[in-house]
């Protein structure tokens with residue numbers, strides 16, 4: 001699957017602003033600074049102009065990107081950043097709860113984790129959240145170019161164990177080398193087809 005056109009439709013601060021479109025939605029989530037904006041830009045060839053920032057956790061909105069009028073990529077704010085106030089954490093939880101529990105267009109979650117580190121409590125919580133709401137998910141291990149090849153399979157194993165998922169659902173990815181781009185597109189296709197990448 002090649003993406004020809006990606007357009008940021010809306011940055012929604014609340015449910016009232018979610019788009020009315022019937023397109024299926026794939027949500028992208030991960031802790032702050034994991035490389036989510038870079039991944040969106042890699043997928044969309046910078047057409048989406050997702051902002052790659054160095055101020056972690058700035059985005060507090062759900063960003064809906066229309067991809068070729070075929071599906072929406074929904075970028076959720078990076079969680080787990082330092083200095084988050086309690087109020088912000090509550091707001092984040094409520095926003096995700098609202099979205100996960102009531103958005104019928106939601107077809108799947110792509111969970112981003114940093115390949116260099118063990119998943120955080122928040123990452124594990126996000127996977128549990130998806131299971132609770134029965135949302136199929138794939139996992140992307142970002143920044144693989146920063147992990148020596150000899151250590152990559154060990155890191156994948158570590159991530160799979162922490163998230164209690166199969167190693168097969170984990171897609172090693174680099175926004176620098178573009179490795180993993182094709183595999184991620186295939187995983188998104190599988191989610192759109194209502195297939196759990198995990199079960200393949």
Ligand SMILES: Nc1nc2c(ncn2[C@@H]2O[C@H](COP(=O)(O)OP(=O)(O)OP(=O)(O)O)[C@@H](O)[C@H]2O)c(=O)[nH]1
Nearest residue numbers: 033034035036037038052053056057078143174175
């Ligand atoms: N080496 C390397 N660096 C990356 C990769 N992906 C992202 N980065 C860098 O990691 C930093 C964070 O990347 P972003 O794409 O802004 O991360 P984000 O998850 O959108 O961050 P938030 O806006 O805080 O949610 C930037 O300095 C990127 O250049 C990658 O695959 N390899």
